[in-house]
Amino acid sequence: MRKELDIKTKKADVLIIGGGTAGCYAALTLSEQSQLSVLVAEKAHIKRSGCLAAGVNAINAYILPGRTPQDYVDYAAKDAEGIVRNDLLLTAAERFNEVTAHMERLGLVILKDENGNYAARGNRNIKINGENFKPLLASALQEADRVSVLNHVNITDLLTDGGKVYGAVGFSVLEETAYILEAQTVLIATGGASGLYRPNNPGFSRHKMWYPPFNTGAGYAMGLRAGAEMTTFEMRFIALRCKDTIAPTGTIAQGAGAKQVNAKGEVYEEKYGLTTSERVYGTVKENLLGNGPCYLRTSGITKEQEDDLLKAYLNMAPGQTLKWVESGKTPGESDVEIEGTEPYIVGGHTASGYWVNTNRESTVKGLYAAGDAAGGCPQKYVTGALAEGKIAALDMIRHYRPAGAAETEEPFASQEAGARLRKQARRYLAEYEKIRNEADPPFSAEELEEAMQKVMDAYAGGIGCHYEFNEKQLAAADERIAQLIELSGHVGASDMHELLSVYELKERLLVCQALIAHLRSRKETRWHSFQENMDYPKRDSAYEKYINSVFEDGKIRIIERELVKEAVYEHKDS
Amino acid sequence: MSIRIREEKCVGCGRCADVCPGTLIGFREKKAHMDYPKDCWGCVSCVKECRTGAIEYFLGADIGGNGSTMTVTEDGNILHWKIRKHDGTVKTIDVNRQDSNKY
Ligand SMILES: Cc1cc2nc3c(=O)[nH]c(=O)nc-3n(C[C@H](O)[C@H](O)[C@H](O)COP(=O)(O)OP(=O)(O)OC[C@H]3O[C@@H](n4cnc5c(N)ncnc54)[C@H](O)[C@@H]3O)c2cc1C
Ligand code: SF4
Ligand code: SF4
Numbered sequence: 001m002r003k004e005l006d007i008k009t010k011k012a013d014v015l016i017i018g019g020g021t022a023g024c025y026a027a028l029t030l031s032e033q034s035q036l037s038v039l040v041a042e043k044a045h046i047k048r049s050g051c052l053a054a055g056v057n058a059i060n061a062y063i064l065p066g067r068t069p070q071d072y073v074d075y076a077a078k079d080a081e082g083i084v085r086n087d088l089l090l091t092a093a094e095r096f097n098e099v100t101a102h103m104e105r106l107g108l109v110i111l112k113d114e115n116g117n118y119a120a121r122g123n124r125n126i127k128i129n130g131e132n133f134k135p136l137l138a139s140a141l142q143e144a145d146r147v148s149v150l151n152h153v154n155i156t157d158l159l160t161d162g163g164k165v166y167g168a169v170g171f172s173v174l175e176e177t178a179y180i181l182e183a184q185t186v187l188i189a190t191g192g193a194s195g196l197y198r199p200n201n202p203g204f205s206r207h208k209m210w211y212p213p214f215n216t217g218a219g220y221a222m223g224l225r226a227g228a229e230m231t232t233f234e235m236r237f238i239a240l241r242c243k244d245t246i247a248p249t250g251t252i253a254q255g256a257g258a259k260q261v262n263a264k265g266e267v268y269e270e271k272y273g274l275t276t277s278e279r280v281y282g283t284v285k286e287n288l289l290g291n292g293p294c295y296l297r298t299s300g301i302t303k304e305q306e307d308d309l310l311k312a313y314l315n316m317a318p319g320q321t322l323k324w325v326e327s328g329k330t331p332g333e334s335d336v337e338i339e340g341t342e343p344y345i346v347g348g349h350t351a352s353g354y355w356v357n358t359n360r361e362s363t364v365k366g367l368y369a370a371g372d373a374a375g376g377c378p379q380k381y382v383t384g385a386l387a388e389g390k391i392a393a394l395d396m397i398r399h400y401r402p403a404g405a406a407e408t409e410e411p412f413a414s415q416e417a418g419a420r421l422r423k424q425a426r427r428y429l430a431e432y433e434k435i436r437n438e439a440d441p442p443f444s445a446e447e448l449e450e451a452m453q454k455v456m457d458a459y460a461g462g463i464g465c466h467y468e469f470n471e472k473q474l475a476a477a478d479e480r481i482a483q484l485i486e487l488s489g490h491v492g493a494s495d496m497h498e499l500l501s502v503y504e505l506k507e508r509l510l511v512c513q514a515l516i517a518h519l520r521s522r523k524e525t526r527w528h529s530f531q532e533n534m535d536y537p538k539r540d541s542a543y544e545k546y547i548n549s550v551f552e553d554g555k556i557r558i559i560e561r562e563l564v565k566e567a568v569y570e571h572k573d574s
Numbered sequence: 575m576s577i578r579i580r581e582e583k584c585v586g587c588g589r590c591a592d593v594c595p596g597t598l599i600g601f602r603e604k605k606a607h608m609d610y611p612k613d614c615w616g617c618v619s620c621v622k623e624c625r626t627g628a629i630e631y632f633l634g635a636d637i638g639g640n641g642s643t644m645t646v647t648e649d650g651n652i653l654h655w656k657i658r659k660h661d662g663t664v665k666t667i668d669v670n671r672q673d674s675n676k677y
Contacts, residue, residue, distance in 0.1 A: 151592075252677075
């Protein structure tokens with residue numbers, strides 16, 4: 001018997017896709033500062049979804065007394081070798097402190113010194129208890145006026161007409177229901193993309209990765225399919241993490257001041273440089289020189305420091321505390337082994353993501369992006385995600401119903417456009433039914449995902465190739481990913497969770513396709529390890545520009561853009 | 575890294591299934607069931623959410639686990655973390671939500 005989904009239609013002034021850090025904060029801002037109705041569609045549950053599920057260890061982006069937002073811009077621009085948007089960094093940095101203060105009012109615990117100032121960790125961080133960051137945000141949202149939250153609804157496609165967004169479609173991951181969500185304004189807050197490459201632990205613990213395995217690049221993929229422009233995917237993010245548990249290392253490195261040492265006990269970090277990518281590169285090189293494993297030197301810390309570390313990890317990566325206790329090798333006795341993760345695409349750490357104007361509107365009218373989904377603004381972290389959610393929300397309020405538009409304007413109001421949009425929605429829903437009724441699919445989504453990760457690992461600079469690649473390998477990667485995209489058109493799903501897996505696979509494959517095109521277009525090595533092109537091992541000033549992309553007729557078209565120097569950037573041409 | 579659910583302790587409230595960021599927990603005969611053990615991120619959200627201590631967290635053998643388990647119970651602002659080692663010994667660590675990280 002042919003399976004069919006129930007269809008539910010909902011309308012709001014603003015649709016927010018992804019109820020994570022940026023999405024929740026944008027919704028809160030809209031509720032507090034406007035009368036607009038807001039719908040948040042979240043594939044899991046806003047209480048613990050996304051990056052903040054386990055907690056965070058510090059606020060990584062904060063303007064400490066005596067420093068200015070411009071100092072932050074200068075630091076992030078230098079760390080990214082100049083390929084950033086100053087306008088985006090500055091507008092985010094100007095709001096780091098106000099969103100922090102707001103989180104404190106919502107209940108976030110922040111460490112204070114004897115004078116009542118926030119206690120600094122290094123030059124840009126402050127110390128918090130981030131275990132309940134997300135529940136605090138979620139409970140504030142639950143009380144907000146005019147906001148409704150659709151938990152367990154996964155969005156797959158945007159509805160657009162004439163270069164403007166009018167809503168999105170998705171499905172419940174629990175019930176046999178499809179959703180058509182109509183809105184004039186849409187925010188993409190779906191985070192970045194993990195699971196593109198073969199992970200550190202490819203077996204039983206395959207999802208023990210740093211970035212949430214449930215952030216699959218859905219926002220990038222739906223944006224690409226809707227014609228939105230992306231930027232700087234080639235600046236991949238590779239994290240230096242605790243071996244096996246892939247727990248963050250900042251708490252040990254910045255917090256406890258531990259140095260990176262090789263197996264001979266030599267401090268190697270100065271040898272390779274101290275930018276984020278150079279720290280990864282140095283570790284890779286030391287291993288290749290036969291000097292591995294590499295560690296963060298914690299041995300010798302006091303018992304009290306050790307107890308504090310054990311507690312700090314419980315607040316963000318409890319697996320690391322379990323590992324220390326279970327193995328008996330506590331950080332005071334043994335150094336902490338470190339390794340590089342598989343590469344991710346994540347706009348909160350590097351500059352990849354949507355190409356947006358200063359107000360975070362994408363090249364599709366009415367479609368905004370914030371947080372890890374938005375590009376051009378690396379090292380924005382948790383406060384940057386909140387700040388961008390707010391910046392986007394404030395612009396939506398300013399632009400909603402532009403002068404001349406009727407008060408009653410509805411997304412699907414005009415007859416012809418409405419008919420086209422309804423047809424578009426039906427086409428996407430028909431795709432769900434096709435997948436659910438696929439007879440005898442040759443491969444499962446899981447099998448194709450593994451194949452994709454293997455291709456990316458071997459030919460597009462994964463862990464297995466020490467993050468290096470050359471032009472021939474990228475061409476091979478492109479060809480193999482194209483084959484897998486073809487095969488992904490014939491996978492089936494027997495329940496809603498499998499339907500989710502099929503979409504996650506398709507999203508990742510499209511992100512891989514775009515990523516490979518970006519990697520092929522930057523014919524230099526701008527950032528060690530993040531983008532290490534062995535055919536062009538040096539930096540080339542001809543590439544002091546952005547590599548952007550759009551998706552047209554199944555292909556990625558690359559657009560090179562000059563560095564933006566103005567304080568305010570507006571989209572001009574395409 | 576994954577979780578195990580002790581059926582005898584589960585009262586079927588559904589809190590764990592609701593919050594899992596990957597929607598990995600389902601139900602079998604009114605008891606929570608880990609449907610996708612290999613897809614667990616190890617975020618411990620479900621363990622914190624369970625009021626009956628029915629969920630245990632463990633490290634897979636591929637990442638160095640040797641059979642110890644971890645549970646957590648909440649008492650106001652205090653989280654009592656309990657690590658039961660494979661040799662039967664137990665270590666508890668209490669963390670107050672009102673205390674910031676020192677690092
Ligand atoms: C493990 C970890 C530790 C970190 N630690 C720190 C730290 O200590 N300090 C710091 O400042 N920063 C830290 N960061 C960075 C910071 O947490 C992130 O940059 C920030 O939270 C990103 O916010 P976001 O809203 O873009 O993404 P998220 O908060 O991840 O939100 C994305 C949301 O979209 C949902 N979603 C995805 N796809 C769909 C779809 N198709 N339909 C519907 N919903 C969807 C997801 O479920 C999720 O809820 C850390 C990040 C990670 C991963
Ligand atoms: S630990 Fe996290 S990812 Fe794993 S089952 Fe529990 S809630 Fe889900
Ligand atoms: S939260 Fe605990 S008691 Fe409730 S369903 Fe889950 S395992 Fe069972």
